[in-house]
Amino acid sequence: xGFRLRPVDTSFYDLFxxxxxxxxxxxxxxAEMLADSADRNAVAERMRQAxxxxxxxxxxxxxxxxxTFVTPFDREDIYALGSGLDDVMDMMDEAVDLILLYEVKALxxxxxxxxxxxxxCAELTAQAMPRLxxxxxxxxxxxxxxxxENEGDRNHRRTLAKLFSGEFKTIEVLKLxxxxxxLEGAIDAFEKVANIVEQIAVKEG
Amino acid sequence: xGFRLRPVDTSFYDLFxxxxxxxxxxxxxxAEMLADSADRNAVAERMRQAxxxxxxxxxxxxxxxxxTFVTPFDREDIYALGSGLDDVMDMMDEAVDLILLYEVKALxxxxxxxxxxxxxCAELTAQAMPRLxxxxxxxxxxxxxxxxENEGDRNHRRTLAKLFSGEFKTIEVLKLxxxxxxLEGAIDAFEKVANIVEQIAVKEG
Amino acid sequence: xGFRLRPVDTSFYDLFxxxxxxxxxxxxxxAEMLADSADRNAVAERMRQAxxxxxxxxxxxxxxxxxTFVTPFDREDIYALGSGLDDVMDMMDEAVDLILLYEVKALxxxxxxxxxxxxxCAELTAQAMPRLxxxxxxxxxxxxxxxxENEGDRNHRRTLAKLFSGEFKTIEVLKLxxxxxxLEGAIDAFEKVANIVEQIAVKEG
Numbered sequence: 204x205g206f207r208l209r210p211v212d213t214s215f216y217d218l219f220x221x222x223x224x225x226x227x228x229x230x231x232x233x234a235e236m237l238a239d240s241a242d243r244n245a246v247a248e249r250m251r252q253a254x255x256x257x258x259x260x261x262x263x264x265x266x267x268x269x270x271t272f273v274t275p276f277d278r279e280d281i282y283a284l285g286s287g288l289d290d291v292m293d294m295m296d297e298a299v300d301l302i303l304l305y306e307v308k309a310l311x312x313x314x315x316x317x318x319x320x321x322x323x324c325a326e327l328t329a330q331a332m333p334r335l336x337x338x339x340x341x342x343x344x345x346x347x348x349x350x351x352e353n354e355g356d357r358n359h360r361r362t363l364a365k366l367f368s369g370e371f372k373t374i375e376v377l378k379l380x381x382x383x384x385x386l387e388g389a390i391d392a393f394e395k396v397a398n399i400v401e402q403i404a405v406k407e408g
Numbered sequence: 409x410g411f412r413l414r415p416v417d418t419s420f421y422d423l424f425x426x427x428x429x430x431x432x433x434x435x436x437x438x439a440e441m442l443a444d445s446a447d448r449n450a451v452a453e454r455m456r457q458a459x460x461x462x463x464x465x466x467x468x469x470x471x472x473x474x475x476t477f478v479t480p481f482d483r484e485d486i487y488a489l490g491s492g493l494d495d496v497m498d499m500m501d502e503a504v505d506l507i508l509l510y511e512v513k514a515l516x517x518x519x520x521x522x523x524x525x526x527x528x529c530a531e532l533t534a535q536a537m538p539r540l541x542x543x544x545x546x547x548x549x550x551x552x553x554x555x556x557e558n559e560g561d562r563n564h565r566r567t568l569a570k571l572f573s574g575e576f577k578t579i580e581v582l583k584l585x586x587x588x589x590x591l592e593g594a595i596d597a598f599e600k601v602a603n604i605v606e607q608i609a610v611k612e613g
Numbered sequence: 614x615g616f617r618l619r620p621v622d623t624s625f626y627d628l629f630x631x632x633x634x635x636x637x638x639x640x641x642x643x644a645e646m647l648a649d650s651a652d653r654n655a656v657a658e659r660m661r662q663a664x665x666x667x668x669x670x671x672x673x674x675x676x677x678x679x680x681t682f683v684t685p686f687d688r689e690d691i692y693a694l695g696s697g698l699d700d701v702m703d704m705m706d707e708a709v710d711l712i713l714l715y716e717v718k719a720l721x722x723x724x725x726x727x728x729x730x731x732x733x734c735a736e737l738t739a740q741a742m743p744r745l746x747x748x749x750x751x752x753x754x755x756x757x758x759x760x761x762e763n764e765g766d767r768n769h770r771r772t773l774a775k776l777f778s779g780e781f782k783t784i785e786v787l788k789l790x791x792x793x794x795x796l797e798g799a800i801d802a803f804e805k806v807a808n809i810v811e812q813i814a815v816k817e818g
Contacts, residue, residue: 304569304572374572377578377582
């Protein structure tokens, strides 16, 4: 298209960027939670704060959508992107919460590989959000998120196979499976965010 | 706004109220199911009937939306509210069904606390539905549902911690976890209903 | 209605039909996976290929929706139907994948009953898709899918009761429950497809 006729309110991009930056912070706290030496209560408390901060940004996005006459893209897409980012945080928060709650003694090293994938997804998403305005170089973002999701999927399957290998007591399998599934859920939620961004690009492009 | 220009079909409010009243009935049946002395087969059969009755009301809402030219609020919001109320019933029905199916011997007392929360949510929702027409005093409803959801969340986490405390056999943990998760799902579904109502209020307000 | 004013692009019906035919293929591969004599690695590999082929058809549907000016029915309904069909495949793929991954030794015969239901659902759906154009005899399709979903639900409950009867080791229950739930998820996904078709028929009828 030649030029935009709609006056664009840039602060939506700022809010999405802030929302994704909460995810960078959340992924880092999640990584700390896995450390053998972690003070789990203290780390979980920080995760709770990060999750509240993310919630507030989501509410700001919703409030802004409801009070803005001309939005940079479709209202429903703004809702979808806002709540998609929020879903990632919820899944990471759940993982941290379950590690605390279930009092899991030994976390298998496979979990760290998944959290590394999550940290990379968070960084890429935070870098992509400001580019929503120009829609430039978005392909790199989708392709890399999809590659990471595939990597996460292979990690996930390997971890499940290990959990059921006979090495762990059944009650520990039950606990670890929940944790492992929240990590996979968080990676899937990142992929969903990338899909929403792709759909917005197709519509607006 | 000064006055409404759209002629309003009041029976949508009646249908939502009836739908929420099914939830009051369902929550009570669920409470009976937890009693040590319960004839579980008979109680589950009554739950099935309550669930069918709720389904019929949901279908009436959908049929009415499809055949009404001027609806009191957006069609998609009516669908969302109707199916949101229906989701609560499905989760409560699932909880009753699992208690019957898994033949759980001893239900930990923590479950009763959750069902009390559910009963309170159902009553509040049934009282709020007729107020959709005037949108008066809806804040009290949202605030109280949110408070109850937080209480339910704390109960849920306490119950999970107990399940994994070593007191229960693993197979019982597996059964109880499913039941406990349906109860939490029902409370979350009530919160989702409150969020839909809040969004309607924002749009129409 | 008398006659259509919109020129209709028939290839949407072809794409939905092809999408449903992938499900027929997928359900058959799933049936092979249950056989005692199955080379599970080889069968799972064929499932992966079937799932990729289904994905490609889904992408074609999305691409076509985005590039077509006049669609045979609402864009959002085309998306919903396309992704509804895709969801079935994902659930069947998950079931096959878990059987491979968990290295389940003995699969209880109840699983075969569920896969027979799935095969029947797939055939009915594939036969119904070309009829989307005329919307003739769609009732038979919905009614039969609903009947099959009820049958599947009874199978599912019977299977869960058996899993928890004390006959299986807890770790096997944990594995089988996941597999059994993916089968039920696939049947539910078929019902959701039928509901989407029903809604389209109501709107367009």
